[in-house]
Amino acid sequence: MQFLKGLKKDIRLTWRGLYTRILKRHFGPFAKRRRWLQETQYYDAERLRQVQLELLKYLVRHAYETVPFYRRYMQEHGFRPEDIQTLEDIQRFPILTKADLKREGEGFVSTRFHPRRMRTVHTGGTTGATLPIRRDLRSIQNEHAFLRRQFDWASVRMGDRVAYLTWRRVAAPNEHERLYAYDAAWKELHLSTIHLSEATIEPYAETMRRYRIQALNAYPSAAFFLAKGLLERGRTLPLKAVLTTSETLSPSQREVIEKAFMCRVFDYYGSAERVCAIQTCEHGSYHIIPEYGLTELLEAPGPNEGCRRIVATGFWNLAMPLIRYDIGDLVKPREGVCKCGRAFPMVERIVGREGTYIQTPSGRVLGAMAIEYILARVLYSMYNLPILEGQIVQESDNHLVLEYVAMNTFTEEHEQQLRSLLREEVPSEMEVSVRRVDRMRQSVSGKHLSFVSTEHH
Numbered sequence: 001m002q003f004l005k006g007l008k009k010d011i012r013l014t015w016r017g018l019y020t021r022i023l024k025r026h027f028g029p030f031a032k033r034r035r036w037l038q039e040t041q042y043y044d045a046e047r048l049r050q051v052q053l054e055l056l057k058y059l060v061r062h063a064y065e066t067v068p069f070y071r072r073y074m075q076e077h078g079f080r081p082e083d084i085q086t087l088e089d090i091q092r093f094p095i096l097t098k099a100d101l102k103r104e105g106e107g108f109v110s111t112r113f114h115p116r117r118m119r120t121v122h123t124g125g126t127t128g129a130t131l132p133i134r135r136d137l138r139s140i141q142n143e144h145a146f147l148r149r150q151f152d153w154a155s156v157r158m159g160d161r162v163a164y165l166t167w168r169r170v171a172a173p174n175e176h177e178r179l180y181a182y183d184a185a186w187k188e189l190h191l192s193t194i195h196l197s198e199a200t201i202e203p204y205a206e207t208m209r210r211y212r213i214q215a216l217n218a219y220p221s222a223a224f225f226l227a228k229g230l231l232e233r234g235r236t237l238p239l240k241a242v243l244t245t246s247e248t249l250s251p252s253q254r255e256v257i258e259k260a261f262m263c264r265v266f267d268y269y270g271s272a273e274r275v276c277a278i279q280t281c282e283h284g285s286y287h288i289i290p291e292y293g294l295t296e297l298l299e300a301p302g303p304n305e306g307c308r309r310i311v312a313t314g315f316w317n318l319a320m321p322l323i324r325y326d327i328g329d330l331v332k333p334r335e336g337v338c339k340c341g342r343a344f345p346m347v348e349r350i351v352g353r354e355g356t357y358i359q360t361p362s363g364r365v366l367g368a369m370a371i372e373y374i375l376a377r378v379l380y381s382m383y384n385l386p387i388l389e390g391q392i393v394q395e396s397d398n399h400l401v402l403e404y405v406a407m408n409t410f411t412e413e414h415e416q417q418l419r420s421l422l423r424e425e426v427p428s429e430m431e432v433s434v435r436r437v438d439r440m441r442q443s444v445s446g447k448h449l450s451f452v453s454t455e456h457h
């Protein structure tokens, strides 16, 4: 029975994998973009600026011709696409925030694409606010080429087997067996992140060995927990590389991960809005990827230890071009040139995203992104729930509270739906409840966190 169930999981994942593989790699710009990126990475600074300017001009013209918000803005402020002649001219555009995106809604969506030729993802980012992001198919393929180059830098080749401890749901929260699924199309082993606990460390490592896994792609909190557990048992699991993403990686996490997997960690950063990418090269430096977008590092408010905020323009997502978008994340810039020979700008570290995790009574670990994902499923999987914002607060070891800001049309019945949805997503050993609030509580930095743990603040 268990065997058949597992097989079914693999087939389902592989089937889906085949579909996304065709979508991402074939019949589109992937191969071309990949070759291009292999060349452009060694352009000098001046040539990179030229590339950026060409891409920016194209983007602005496209925005002017097909995006209502930008057309209106440029007309009202008396400039046209041909007025953008240098990279600095981008400052004629306003800085956008998530709130602007939410207010304008479809105003940022290009009229060039038929709705069926776009994909919509719902992102909370760190604000917890519903935000549909549209992407066109070509941008998905281009994105994949950028990601592949990060894997190249980590010496993980296209055919290598990679294990994932990220957002993919491969087992229901209350399942205890077969907490993984294998995607044969991508050669990816997906392990259930929300089931990661003291009890699953050995089985996960064993599964990775059995599938002859060569690299791991994980949330830092998940990779760290697995690594620490292995070392505590006097074990290691040699890999080619560990790639981490979506949460802040701390130096001590990096050290433990590198020790347990006997390889280097390549941390990378991206945004659902597709405006900025930061990746780690062979020499361990964080590089801002210039062919991906135009990234401005602007002054950050408040005391911030030399950190700057990321305001970025993505070149590739033409379905929803965002010019000068304030992601809400901070980085610490770094001067100098990297030994790898690329003229890409560098940052010392990425401060932006919280790496906090919560531990359930039995020792399962839910990282910030896992929580984010639960929240996303709860709030965004139901379009008809009249909710503005939400966040999860851990009030005690075994109690999670979902706080939400409701719209006027919110009823008792909606609350019932919300409660049962939350119950379905959160491991059963945690108690859950929902609480209506007037506004989201603020964290110390004045930023909304979709996940607040009162234990850790």
Ligand SMILES: [Zn+2]
Pocket (backbone or CB within 6 Å): 281, 282, 283, 284, 285, 287, 338, 339, 340, 341, 342
């Ligand atoms: Zn480098």
